[in-house]
Amino acid sequence: MMKTEEFDTKKYFGRAVRDMQPDEQPREKLLKYGADSLSDAELLAILLRTGTKGMNVIDASRALLDRFDGLRNLSRQNWQSLKVIPGIAKVKALTLESVFELSKRIQMASLGDQVKITSPDDAAAFFAPRLRDLPHEEFYVAFLNNAKILTGYKKISQGGNKATVVDVPEVMRQAILNQANSILVAHNHPSGYAKESASDINLTNRIIESGKHIGIPLDDHIIIAGDQYISFRNKNLIR
DSSP, rough: OOOOOOOOGGGGGOOOOSSSOGGGSSSHHHHHHOOSSOOOOHHHHHOOOBBBBBBHHHHHHHHEEEEETSSSHHHHHHHHTTTTTTTTOOOHHHHHHHHHHHHHHHHTTTSSSOOOOOSHHHHHHHHHHTTTTSOOOOOEEEOOOOTOOOEEEEEEEEEOOSOOOHHHHHHHHHHTTOOOOOEEEEEETTTTOOOOOOOHHHHHHHHHHHHHHHHHOEEEEEEEEETTHHHTTTOOOOO
């Protein structure tokens, strides 16, 4: 988890990048050995370009990684949070947030322009990049046609780090507006706890019953919990 105590950057002060051996300098190392030879801090240093007085760009990158306990937690931050390190001003922080967002979109793009969801794995592959690293809960409904092609999706609610309030009539209203033949719903557990709660089960049952009344069945409810996911269909919680 992210460290919450006052963060001391003095221990990161050191020599300038220009004083390092060529094989230690990130850009030269990238040119000679390729991107996969660089550490997380060295890759961040190339994005940040320059350090600050008393702290070179590699040490500033290491400080960022240490402050947020690694790349995964760092990638969850907004640009305002990233400015905690001296020398990481608005432009650099915005650059990092943009890169993190691009990495999510690259994962999404790998699914192709036409997404067909016929299994829990397909559903999790679609929702995981959107939900996996969020610090708060979000709830989505996705719309499928008769061929199980995704025709759209909509965020229904956003809450805190433990729960979000979902309006079932709004879920069904969106399903009707988007002419869905069936729907999927998904939300995340920011804690990474891969277990459905009693309220998750209750909500799912309410959506199922509402769908029966209007002829739009619920195909699955996916919960993204870190690198894991839960499928209500796989657990026989949807029949």
